[in-house]
Amino acid sequence: MDVIGQNPFSVQTPEGMSAQEIVDLFVDIFSDYFNVQKTGHAFLHGPRGSGKSMMLRFMAPDCQMISRNVSLKQLPYFGVYASIKATDLRLSEFARLKDKFAEVILAEHAMALFFATKTIFAIDSAVSISNLSEAESKEVFQTCSRILERLQQAGWTPKSEAEKPTTLADLVKLFDSLYLRTIAYLRTVSFTGKDMPYSDALLGFHDFLLPLFKDLSSLSFMPSGPIFLMIDDADNLSEKQTQILNTWVSSRSTDFVCLKIATQLNYKTYRTINEGKIASPHDFSESNITSIYTSPKERYPNWVKEIVRKRLQRAAITASPEEFFPEDKAQEAKIEEIAKELKANWPKFGRGYRPEDDAYRYARPEYIKRLRGSSKQGSTYRYAGFKQIVHISSGVIRHFLESASLMYGEQRKHSKHGTVQFIDPRIQHDILKGQSDNFMMAEFDRLAIDEQQNPDNVTKTQRLKNLVTVLGGLFQMILVSNAAERRIFSFALSDELDPEVKEVLKLGIENGYLYEAAIGTKEGTGRTRLYVLSRMMAPHFLLDPTGFSAYKFVTNEFLRSAILHPTTTLRSIKNRIDDEVIGSSQRDLFSEETSS
Numbered sequence: 001m002d003v004i005g006q007n008p009f010s011v012q013t014p015e016g017m018s019a020q021e022i023v024d025l026f027v028d029i030f031s032d033y034f035n036v037q038k039t040g041h042a043f044l045h046g047p048r049g050s051g052k053s054m055m056l057r058f059m060a061p062d063c064q065m066i067s068r069n070v071s072l073k074q075l076p077y078f079g080v081y082a083s084i085k086a087t088d089l090r091l092s093e094f095a096r097l098k099d100k101f102a103e104v105i106l107a108e109h110a111m112a113l114f115f116a117t118k119t120i121f122a123i124d125s126a127v128s129i130s131n132l133s134e135a136e137s138k139e140v141f142q143t144c145s146r147i148l149e150r151l152q153q154a155g156w157t158p159k160s161e162a163e164k165p166t167t168l169a170d171l172v173k174l175f176d177s178l179y180l181r182t183i184a185y186l187r188t189v190s191f192t193g194k195d196m197p198y199s200d201a202l203l204g205f206h207d208f209l210l211p212l213f214k215d216l217s218s219l220s221f222m223p224s225g226p227i228f229l230m231i232d233d234a235d236n237l238s239e240k241q242t243q244i245l246n247t248w249v250s251s252r253s254t255d256f257v258c259l260k261i262a263t264q265l266n267y268k269t270y271r272t273i274n275e276g277k278i279a280s281p282h283d284f285s286e287s288n289i290t291s292i293y294t295s296p297k298e299r300y301p302n303w304v305k306e307i308v309r310k311r312l313q314r315a316a317i318t319a320s321p322e323e324f325f326p327e328d329k330a331q332e333a334k335i336e337e338i339a340k341e342l343k344a345n346w347p348k349f350g351r352g353y354r355p356e357d358d359a360y361r362y363a364r365p366e367y368i369k370r371l372r373g374s375s376k377q378g379s380t381y382r383y384a385g386f387k388q389i390v391h392i393s394s395g396v397i398r399h400f401l402e403s404a405s406l407m408y409g410e411q412r413k414h415s416k417h418g419t420v421q422f423i424d425p426r427i428q429h430d431i432l433k434g435q436s437d438n439f440m441m442a443e444f445d446r447l448a449i450d451e452q453q454n455p456d457n458v459t460k461t462q463r464l465k466n467l468v469t470v471l472g473g474l475f476q477m478i479l480v481s482n483a484a485e486r487r488i489f490s491f492a493l494s495d496e497l498d499p500e501v502k503e504v505l506k507l508g509i510e511n512g513y514l515y516e517a518a519i520g521t522k523e524g525t526g527r528t529r530l531y532v533l534s535r536m537m538a539p540h541f542l543l544d545p546t547g548f549s550a551y552k553f554v555t556n557e558f559l560r561s562a563i564l565h566p567t568t569t570l571r572s573i574k575n576r577i578d579d580e581v582i583g584s585s586q587r588d589l590f591s592e593e594t595s596s
Helices: 019-025 052-058 061-068 092-097 101-130 134-153 168-192 205-217 239-249 289-293 299-314 329-349 355-372 386-392 397-413 425-440 442-450 455-479 499-510 535-541 556-564 566-573
Strands: 042-045 078-083 227-232 257-263 285-288 488-493 514-520 527-533 550-554
Touching: 019 052, 019 061, 019 299, 042 052, 042 289, 052 061, 052 078, 052 227, 052 257, 061 078, 061 101, 078 101, 101 168, 101 205, 101 227, 101 239, 134 168, 134 205, 205 227, 205 239, 205 257, 239 257, 285 289, 289 514, 299 386, 299 397, 329 355, 355 455, 386 397, 386 425, 386 535, 397 425, 425 442, 425 535, 442 455, 455 488, 455 499, 455 527, 455 535, 455 556, 455 566, 499 514, 499 556, 556 566
Parallel strands: 042 257, 042 285, 078 227, 227 257, 488 550
Antiparallel strands: 488 527, 514 527
């Protein structure tokens, strides 16, 4: 069933989508991630929902053959998609072997079996599409025989001739069987608590997996380029499994297999089993989706616009993204009136170089400020319009699609004929406000529950919530102040972080509350870290999400006070919101054009 056709913004996991759906909906962003499609090992980092899985799934051969309209052999590489999240590699039973020599051997054996199965299954699936000739089938049989020989050398003994595989599908079944026996052994050891002899085959990277990749990549119907083993959600590997994977990365095997490793910014270590380290660019290339999307270009808004255009087109909706998500016209008209006031007053009170600068910087903040009035009813500001939704999604496409999907469902309830041609601004606002409140409250509750087994992590979660509360409150105070720069979503460091504060910031990045970049220091003598608050927080704290033009330098002492004493910290800075505490550099997240 085409779920996307029912609700054009439905969010599905890429694993559950057909190749044609992936190709229809994917928007090419490889110009930003050219290393991912190049020969060589590569890491791709990004928060959950930022589009990494969709990109890797698009690189699988079934999608590539449709997209490029070529045969399997004509592809530049053979992509094997392997997600760690829903596999037995995450079994807690592995912990029973912790710090034992067998841990490394069995962990590598399980990983080798898992990735071998994924690779052979992917080739078998691609072959079924391409239809092999008789000669190619014979070649597969010979390759199976070679793999079988190595398997027997590793300790596997067939119970009968019938158990020996002759096709790729047979090999998949055999590897599945070996994998299940390994997992069963681990569970038995875990249940009895006793050391037990292991008598089955043991596979490693160099003695089994690498030769297997070499054999498979040399099949005459395979692409001339290497096999790309695309490992998604690698953060879910244990520390020991991560070290094993890093050891594979250090092997320089890129002639016939390249590892493409996607993480959610929580990769456990870059150490190898031998306590060596892998590093970029010596061992691998590296891309961070957040840093690319927060670069001063129109990349992210244009990417989202193309995604929305494709989804609307697939649903036979002719409206443009801007027409489908219209702004609140009355609100925008009032903001435009304020912009005209600012331009008219510029010769006498202007702060920018041009009248347009003042209109761009202050019109929307001034509108929000006036709404507050004496009764402080600023919440009547309406978050609506394609541009605001894009900004609020903060570089995470899933944020945009989930909000849009909820808006579509709500709008459809109010449609007389069940058709939706646009989303009412009131519905847009209600959904965005609800999503923002949920991100600030329910998501933090969920995070605290997930971390209950570790009291230290529960403490870090509360401290992160305290920090976000202080930052949101601080930026809201600045927005409605008379400061020269009012639209602030970021802060830079003026000194070194202590370990506790650093851990809280790290947790914020891992869970999408903060983004990390770098800027020049106040002294101009180097670079320092810049942290950007997710603009998902804009509706919750009543902030202007349409760009930020400045950042504030803060000290470690301020951050420590914020995470430990949020109420006191906010109270102490309430009367100190002035231009002196705000950096003067101009920096826009999505390269906003100055309004005219």
